[in-house]
Amino acid sequence: RPLRVGVVGVGVMGADHAERLANRTANATLVALADPDLARVQELAASYSDVTAYADPIELIWDERVDAVLIASPGFVHTEQLLACISAGKYTLCEKPLTMDAASSRQVVEAERATGQPLIQVGFMRRFDPEYVAIKQLLDSGELGRLLLLHNVHRNKDVPDTFRSEMIVRDSLVHEVDVCRWLFGEEIDEITVYSPAPTSRAAEGVLDPQVAVFRMAGGGMATTEVFVKSGIGYEVRCEASAELGNATVGLGHGVFVRSNNRWGGDVPDDFRVRFGTAYDHEVQAWVDATRRGEITGPTTWDGLAATVVCEAGLESLRSGAPVKVVLNVC
Ligand code: ISE
CATH class of the missing domain: 3.30.360.10 (Dihydrodipicolinate Reductase; domain 2)
Structure with missing residues (x-):
């Protein structure tokens, strides 16, 4: 069955990725959106069919209907959201930057390593x-x-x-x-x-x-x-x-x-x-790899190094x- 994806953050990039997942990505379907701006997220969710709107991204991450998460929220909330994705065992595509500083990026790399399995791809779309x-x-x-x-x-x-x-x-x-x-x-x-x-x-x-x-x-x-x-x-x-x-x-x-x-x-x-084509290829490659249980794009190590x-x-x-x-x- 298609990969059921939830998108966190519905600003410029989040809305763009939501549209890509809903309409142009093979073997993927958009099932949830989250953003603290509830009115905006509800409006966007209503423009698709059967998409749940959340104000709290952590709730979306733990939703059992969500197989994988695309994080397009501002960098300063990435650490908490990435750690939640790792705890929930969800494959994640995280827009750059991985986090705001080296200490929190290391925390993410270490939490991911402790699971014994790469889960996160970083959005370096070039x-x-x-x-x-x-x-x-x-x-x-x-x-x-x-x-x-x-x-x-x-x-x-x-x-x-x-x-x-x-x-x-x-x-x-x-x-x-x-x-x-x-x-x-x-x-x-x-x-x-x-x-x-x-x-x-x-x-x-x-x-x-x-x-x-x-x-x-x-x-x-x-x-x-x-x-x-x-x-x-x-x-x-x-x-x-x-x-x-x-x-x-x-x-x-x-x-x-x-x-x-x-x-x-x-x-x-x-x-x-x-970079429209790059984003299409990036998200498609992430969906394809996730369905095989792999991460093939830029890793948390690349995010940490950056x-x-x-x-x-x-x-x-x-x-x-x-x-x-x-x-x-x-
Ligand atoms: C934006 O966040 C991006 O990632 C764009 O690729 C970059 O060109 C722009 O400067 C950033 O604000």
Whole structure:
């Protein structure tokens, strides 16, 4: 029978995933939604058939009708919800960040390990984007020789003024933390986060844009521009410089028009458009693996590693100095 999924959090991403599970994911069905905003969750549940609305996510997690849980709530409530999923023995797809700091991420990794079975996949969806999958395969094939440098660009069109400097690290840069670990196949050894003069559109006290520099364990480096009030649209690119050549992803989205000595195209409005296919593949892969009793996507270890790097990044953002990343194996 199809995997019966409950979604926790019905903000932008939760609502998007609910629709995906209800209408576009094979072998899965949406059975419950939870959010402290009861009016909103009831309204969304009523737009599907036979979906239970909960105000309390923990109740959804323990509902026997729910086989597996997709967590799309804000990061600061993830620890409690993930620990409940582990206690209830429910397979979980958790949106990033895994948790807010290294100590709580370790707690989750250890609780999951104590069950003797991986249960949680972390929502680093770039690993499921066809363009990122292609660059990963190209780099792994060895055709371009050893990977030396990655240059990432991560721009949002706009964010609410409540999106503070720390969130630029924890919620946005965290994706490139994972991309760099994944493409290099190594941990990040040191992080520096620079903050150039902010855009005049930045909210009072917010450092936007930011430039992060990672030193990889094998000696390679990565740079990332994160600019969340870029005003452009949603632009995410990755350029890899390797010994025998260079590869870039993230340029070819939409239709590029050339005419009258000019070229141009569309820039998508947000991540739901740019990474729509990646989210579809991510959720489908999670459902398929869960039905086999496996976790095949980014693990809690990947989530923990990213949290540790971001924590060091926040320290660097405050001091302006490079910060060593200490990822003790637990
Ligand atoms: C958001 O939470 C995401 O995960 C998006 O992918 C990212 O681009 C954005 O900056 C975050 O706010």
